Amino acid sequence: MSGSKLLIADDERHIAEGLQMLLQEDGYEAETATDGEEAWKKVEGGDFGLVLADLKMPGIDGLELFARMRDAGIDSEVIFITGKGTVADAVEAMRRGAYDYLEKPLDLERLKALIPRALEKYQVRTANKQLQQRLENLTRFGDMLGQSEEMREIFSIIEKVAPSTASVLIVGESGTGKELVARALHQKSNRAKGPFIALNCGAFPREILENELFGHEKGAFTGAIAEKPGAFELADGGTLFLDEVAEMEADVQVKFLRALEQRAFRRLGGKKEIEVDIRVVAATNKDLKEALKDGHLREDLYHRLAVIEIELPPLRDRGGDVLLLAEEFLRRFAKEHGKDIKGFGEGAIEYLQTYSWPGNVRQLRNRIEKAVILARGDRIEASDLQQKTDLDEPDVHLQVGMSLQEAGRVLTLKTFAFTGGDYKKTATILGVDEKELRERMLSYVEDPVPASS
Ligand SMILES: Nc1ncnc2c1ncn2[C@@H]1O[C@H](COP(=O)(O)OP(=O)(O)OP(=O)(O)O)[C@@H](O)[C@H]1O
Ligand SMILES: [Mg+2]
Structure with missing residues (x-):
């Protein structure tokens, strides 16, 4: 079974090898290293569920080995072995997530009790991660997300x-x-x-x-x-x-x-x-x-x-995909805008599921980004999603002093946003042909096209 192997790192060779023998007698697969450098090489190369590491070793000491492992995303459990005067370090290591520590001289009974528990913890965690990865793979196809029947069909056609x-x-x-x-x-x-x-x-x-x-x-x-x-x-x-x-x-x-x-x-x-x-x-x-x-x-x-x-x-025909996508966009934009938002409130979920999303995934994405920016609490509420910016309002504010060009721009962009970014509908409403509309939109690119378009 993967992750059932142990590594014993101790610069006192007789301790390392003695422990190895003992553990092998109990049916464990165990390797040894007699300095931090060697231990690091082995940890990097092998799938160890548990590392027993002496805190004081020449070169790379136990704490540094631990830090390197975590930096590299190697999450084997670690039990530290401490000599006199290093208990404070061991406590610090525990604080950073080590499984436990043992003082020398070693209490072997206690060690034997700890090992299976530490290994199990590692294996359960690894299995969970793999499961999560597998679930993730089921809903992801390249840059696309989807779990609905409809989208799975699309993914298989693409394949x-x-x-x-x-x-x-x-x-x-x-x-x-x-x-x-x-x-x-x-x-x-x-x-x-x-x-x-x-x-x-x-x-x-x-x-x-x-x-x-x-x-x-x-x-x-x-x-x-x-x-x-x-x-x-x-x-x-x-x-x-x-x-x-x-x-x-x-x-x-x-x-x-x-x-x-x-x-x-x-x-x-x-x-x-x-x-x-x-x-x-x-x-x-x-x-x-x-x-x-x-x-x-x-x-x-x-x-x-x-x-x-x-x-x-269209998005409204994709069943559960709306929430799947909404959660992904929430994570993405919360990170991008540095906001600590945990999820959607009940009303927001209801809104997401019942709204018809005429502008499809793009509109959903833009709405979520806007909501993330607007949200005050750690949850997105329906009001954050419905929040009208002046672009969602169907009326435009024209003022004397505006040029025809500017008035045209405001009206065009607003109509475009109102239709959820549909050129055809926008052109019909404005009474221009689609080509002309597109040329206009291009000429507006200098001025940023509003986010909800
Ligand atoms: N299944 C999906 N998973 C994740 N993101 C998606 C998905 N579908 C679309 N998006 C995102 O939605 C936005 C719009 O997608 P895209 O530009 O491909 O749409 P489009 O059909 O080409 O639109 P248009 O007809 O307006 O050109 C993009 O930001 C895209 O990344
Ligand atoms: Mg496109």
Whole structure:
């Protein structure tokens, strides 16, 4: 059994070896070390459940050995053996978490009684840790958390399709974790060592998107003062992630489809055909059936991209995941903001479970961060989660003296926050098209986008 071995460290060899014999007679596996250095080497290399260590040893003494073990995360139990005049040190060692200490001359009966108890303590602790680790592994997949049936299904699909080069289309509402899925597909593939290049097709006007995708030669257009490789080239040997893929204009779609089929393309202004070895993963939060029907998305491109389609469920359909995620975000942000918060109050749990989370995991994450910052006690209460900042309020405060530009910014950002970060809904409410909205949002990036967006 692991963790049942003992180490006896004493610079008086006859004591170390005498104890070893005695313990071996009792059926224990025991090794010896006759100075601190040797003891440290052995402890580092082996799985000892218990270390019997003399406090006074040349070089590394018992206390230092103990400190090194704990620093290195080696948590074998330690019983100290003390000579005359070191009892104070032994008491100090106990205070730091040693199991016990024995004075010389050794009371062997007492030692024999202590050993099985110390070993058991170590073994129980180790078993608990392993169990916890195993539970943790069940709910964790790369950077993603999830224990719901729905998410486990997603994890198993990712595991299955990651090794192939087939294109994957990830669909799901805003904030459901599409980018995380794309990264997981990359990390679990045999291209993991290659680049992961992400490009948001919704973030650029047409000409720039083409340039970002394919790059250009020097002199391809005014301002092209040097050659520049595009995402296709940069992703060679790795994964190209195209976010908001339904936002691509028709003629870019044609070029893109061709490049995808041939795994080859030309830079803007270039004659040379460049071949690449890439895996394409695309994502969209749009209803693609609509985009296909009204001709916004080419059918042939869709089929090329959606060789495998992964549909990420909205957070409200993921059962217990809300609390699992909430606890993880709480731990993370409490640490980040240096706050000592132990958990959620009853009302907060109820709120977390009943709210519909239109902005999905991103919204949950932002809400928890805000609550952590606002919380006064050591628990997060419902009121911390519901706390309205001026961004959650549906009304905006406009004042004479504001420019139209500023008024537009406030209204746009607030509407965006109000919809839980949904571009489509925001665009509909504001009466602009989605492309224009995205361009506006980009122009606001100078001014930080509010945390609840
Ligand atoms: N299962 C998950 N476990 C932990 N964190 C998650 C999970 N899903 C999403 N997140 C976090 O939520 C945030 C949003 O995720 P992500 O950016 O991948 O969403 P998205 O679907 O790409 O959103 P959008 O459509 O707006 O681009 C990120 O901070 C991400 O780390
Ligand atoms: Mg995304």
